[in-house]
Amino acid sequence: MYSKINSGCPLGIDGMLVSVEADIAQGLPGLSLVGYLSSSVREAGDRVRTALRNSGYGLPPRRITVSLSPADVRKDGAGYDLAIATALLCSMEVISPDGLEEYLILGELGLDGSVRGIPGVLPVAHFASRSGIRKLIVPLENEAEASCIDGVEVYGVSGLCEMISFLNGEQSISPSGYSEDRGREPVILHDLSEIHGQKVMKRGMEIAVAGFHNIILTGAAGAGKSLLAKCIPGIMPPMTYDEQLELTKIYSVAGLLKNGDGLVRTRPFRSPHTSVSASAMLGGGSVPKPGEVSLSSHGVLFLDELPEFNRGIIESLRAPLEDKEITVSRVRTSCSFPAKFMLVAARNHCPCGYYPDRSRCRCTERQIADYQNRVSHPIMDRIDIRIEVCPVKMEELLSSEKEEGSLLVRGRIEEARERQLFRYRGEAFHFNSELPQKKLSEYIRLSSEEEERVKQIYQRGELSARGYFRVLRLARTIADVNGRETIGARELTEALFFRNVSEEGGGADAV
């Protein structure tokens, strides 16, 4: 008998429908699986057969064919096990086919018939709901994840027998409900009040986080660059539902959702080591998996000691920094992942780290220039806020002046964020830094004097076209942080200051 079951697989962070068909016919006994399958899917044959037998349902000695379609797309992973088993059981007339087309079934099977969790359930669930399939049977482990989607009934099962009785109406499982709850309070590992002085650096960081702008801190060791970066998770505003959903999908595909986890609710803070490989950073593997640039979406990608990273890897960040997504191409397939991270980079001026303090730095001009050039001009062009930092002086360290805490700063950032959410309501983006160029004139208006000023700077060659638009977005964020609706001369000046327009270039003075 012929039967067909809906299943699916993730495609990037989107999903794709895979139909599992089974047919039992006369002929020499055997089980054959077809449909451009990888070896892990081929193994499903043995897994399913054994799981079925151990659940009390041996396969009949007939010619059994299972096909996964579409046949021109490569199938991978163990997520089809449960669907294959269901299709076979349906062909064996153990399960009634009535109503089966309403379900989408996912899961891996253990030899004892238990159902195991798999990565990528959320994207498939989302896709299914958009395609009109409202009922999902998924491993119990992935139930919370799939419940993040509004409008689907999620049935989590832990064993084959459980699923069979459910489908036959002998047992009922209550579907997991959808609940949207606001983000969790971020965990404060380090508080801003731990950093003494450094007001310019803190101001720059506040603006960066408020508008989600990229930022680079340059200066000698001991200035507090790494410490400041670690304070960021404590001051980031909460995520919106769609930000959480997108991030959770990425984590799901990457297999990073811990057992039973639902939505990821805190913004990521990823800090890869300088020895990270290209595929770990950008995404890869023979089956494309998200890299650091995607795993840090809606959060921070912190690259400490930026010049120490492999030069090719630094340059490969150009595209994701601009487009906010990354396309990972492999021999057989390519897909895109979001790469909506906020870059926080830190570096020294020279190999020894102490320039311009000549009492400690003996680097030659050449060494300094070469070190600067490791971060190329196109990369710097995509970084909005450039701050020079200097080691804290003794008086500052010992001063008893109270420093602002993270809570206070986060309050201001959340206010600025509210302004942006309101301004861009109805749009697909939420932060000033995400404002697309074509919508810029709609949302950002300068007075004629300010426009003239920026145009002059652009004409003097001190700003690239990209730089011009970025300064405008930055000025908009500064106005939001200052609590002002209009962008004034002050805001523009501060934006130019942080963008450091007086010397548009990859490094400090080369002379």
Added chain:
Amino acid sequence: MLSDRQCCLWLGMLRTMKPAERQRLLDAVGSPAMLYRISDEMCLQLLHEGLLKPETLEEIRSTRDEEKIRSKERETEQTCRVVTLADAEYPALLREIPDPPVALFYRGDISLLKERKAIGVVGSRTPSLYGKEMVRRFVPVLAGAGLLIISGLAMGIDSLAHAAALTAGKTVGVLGGGIDICYPQRNFCLYEEMCRDQLVLSEYPPGVPPLGIHFPLRNRIISGLSDGILVVEAREHSGTRITADAALDQGRNVYAIPGRIGDPMSEGTNCLIRMGAMLTRCPEDILEDMGLDTKKTTKKRKADLTEKERRILSLLSGTPVFTEELLSCGMPVQEMIPVLSALEEKGLVRQAMRGYYVKT
């Protein structure tokens, strides 16, 4: 028959004698022409007296060939021009030093050295922001007043001095290797421009590599060509100190820019001042001492400044100050930044390096 000039060229191309040794030999023999024609007995006597080394004798014997010398001369003239002690164009000041080069290989305009006062500018190859700022402050004014700026085309203060001089006047570079070798490589653009429009010269014939031992010898030429030298920034034990000492030996005026006590980059200059070099606070100090007109540069009118701008300006000086320190004026950071930027826009303040501000 070889001309005096050709004899000088021949002598200048010998590689086995240091300038001091060569001078002693010349003093004993009389002139390069006489050295060329020297008899074997005389040679043995000089050898005996220690004025001639065996390897030099060997070199003299093997290179004393008119044809070879003429063809070497032609070959050299493909790459550069030559001026020797036998020529009238030889720089007058340089002739006066105890051990002048017998031949100078050059590219560019040798007449730059005539009828013009010159100042050598020397300093550390790894200068601090302060040193770099001082070059910017001093050299354009000196060059603009007509002083020829002489330096060594090395990294650091030398290159900065040449570059600054080019904005306002003329400059001469003295190399530590063959005239055809640009060292350091990074300075290629500067070297090329100077070969074309200014003057670059060397004691060493084309093809000779810039060995470390050549540099102190090259420095005596820098001070030898100058009426005085300006030491911008130097560590206590440095090549720059050696140059300054050589200048004093040659009877040149040494001007030094003072620095903060305890700053290793100013140990050398402060020491020189103590030993008698002239403390220089501004380029006008030098111009006055050398007897040149000091045009008073119009000080920017400080009348139209806001109170906040004045407050920030008062925290600045010739020494680069880091941005954070300007917050000691008491303003919150978002107020301070626009005021600082306004001062920059007005030209009263500039960044020595991103994040470090000086008064202009």
